[in-house]
Amino acid sequence: MTDELVGKVAIVTGGASGIGRATVTKLVAEGGKVVMGDLDPERGAEAIAEHGDAVVFLRTDVSDPAQVEQLVEHAVRTFGGLHVMVNNAGIPGKMHPSLLLDDLGDFHRVLGVNLLGVMAGTKFAARHMAEHGGGSIINVSSVGGLQAGGGVQTYRASKAGVIHFTKSAAIELAQYDIRVNCLAPGNIPTPLLTTSAAGMPPDKVERFAKAVRASMNNDRPLPREGEPEHVADAVVYLAGDRALYVTGTVLPIDGGTTAGKPLKKPEERKPAEQNSAEPSAMSRVNVSGPVTR
Numbered sequence: 001m002t003d004e005l006v007g008k009v010a011i012v013t014g015g016a017s018g019i020g021r022a023t024v025t026k027l028v029a030e031g032g033k034v035v036m037g038d039l040d041p042e043r044g045a046e047a048i049a050e051h052g053d054a055v056v057f058l059r060t061d062v063s064d065p066a067q068v069e070q071l072v073e074h075a076v077r078t079f080g081g082l083h084v085m086v087n088n089a090g091i092p093g094k095m096h097p098s099l100l101l102d103d104l105g106d107f108h109r110v111l112g113v114n115l116l117g118v119m120a121g122t123k124f125a126a127r128h129m130a131e132h133g134g135g136s137i138i139n140v141s142s143v144g145g146l147q148a149g150g151g152v153q154t155y156r157a158s159k160a161g162v163i164h165f166t167k168s169a170a171i172e173l174a175q176y177d178i179r180v181n182c183l184a185p186g187n188i189p190t191p192l193l194t195t196s197a198a199g200m201p202p203d204k205v206e207r208f209a210k211a212v213r214a215s216m217n218n219d220r221p222l223p224r225e226g227e228p229e230h231v232a233d234a235v236v237y238l239a240g241d242r243a244l245y246v247t248g249t250v251l252p253i254d255g256g257t258t259a260g261k262p263l264k265k266p267e268e269r270k271p272a273e274q275n276s277a278e279p280s281a282m283s284r285v286n287v288s289g290p291v292t293r
């Protein structure tokens with residue numbers, strides 16, 4: 001640890017679970033104070049129990065801009081400022097067997113959380129930062145926002161929107177020394193990977209989760225599993241002074257998924273720690289279309 005965030009205040013939306021929760025832990029470990037904005041107060045309380053005074057929780061629905069504005073005000077009131085805004089909260093929406101069967105009923109909910117939530121978080125954080133010497137805004141998109149593929153089209157559209165919005169905001173907010181960057185995680189085991197199966201019988205959810213993971217593993221060149229902490233480390237980098245010259249970027253954290261198809265099938269790859277640099281066989285994985293998230 002470098003204590004590089006001592007004296008900094010951060011907000012993490014969706015901080016109660018998965019990538020957000022790992023991010024809260026890393027920001028606190030670097031000396032930061034964190035306000036978590038999430039729908040889930042129970043898991044929020046767990047984080048407070050773990051980190052004590054360094055973390056506070058405010059129940060927030062990011063799809064409601066008024067609540068996001070209150071979240072920013074709460075951070076400033078509680079810790080005296082706001083330097084880092086992590087717009088991480090996201091939902092996948094329902095998985096439909098086919099676009100033809102999508103009733104579009106999910107559209108407003110998914111876009112409301114994934115895109116409007118990010119836009120509101122950026123706007124209200126930037127309003128404060130612009131008058132207080134700048135800051136760092138980190139939006140969480142997805143490999144699904146970079147790559148087309150079958151399934152969860154509404155999610156993909158929302159995450160693609162986050163990428164374009166991030167770049168546009170970076171250009172406009174640079175004059176205030178506010179940096180705006182975007183992370184595109186892929187294949188990180190968190191509850192999100194089964195959220196879109198909600199409502200299915202438990203055995204189906206399990207089969208669904210296995211199928212999603214298998215498909216995503218097929219797409220990933222690196223032989224190691226992704227972890228929420230891998231994404232959280234990138235947040236720490238973008239939040240701190242090591243990234244002072246970095247804005248408007250999209251950083252995939254996906255084991256190479258968006259770089260291209262792996263040369264070997266997962267079962268042919270050696271475990272990461274034994275891996276040598278030997279050239280691979282020509283055993284390309286035949287994936288019909290990534291189910292990337």
Ligand SMILES: NC(=O)c1ccc[n+]([C@@H]2O[C@H](COP(=O)([O-])OP(=O)(O)OC[C@H]3O[C@@H](n4cnc5c(N)ncnc54)[C@H](O)[C@@H]3O)[C@@H](O)[C@H]2O)c1
Pocket residue numbers: 013014015016017018019020037038039040060061062063088089090091113140141142143144184185186187188189190191192193195293
């Ligand atoms: N896990 C992956 O492989 C993966 C891949 C690509 C992108 N992402 C993105 O990473 C982000 C975090 O996802 P995760 O995998 O940690 O999922 P997760 O389900 O573990 O966590 C999401 C958190 O967001 C909160 N949340 C949901 N709706 C909210 C709302 N309206 N207002 C406030 N909070 C809300 C949930 O309560 C939860 O705590 C999301 O934006 C997701 O799209 C994840």
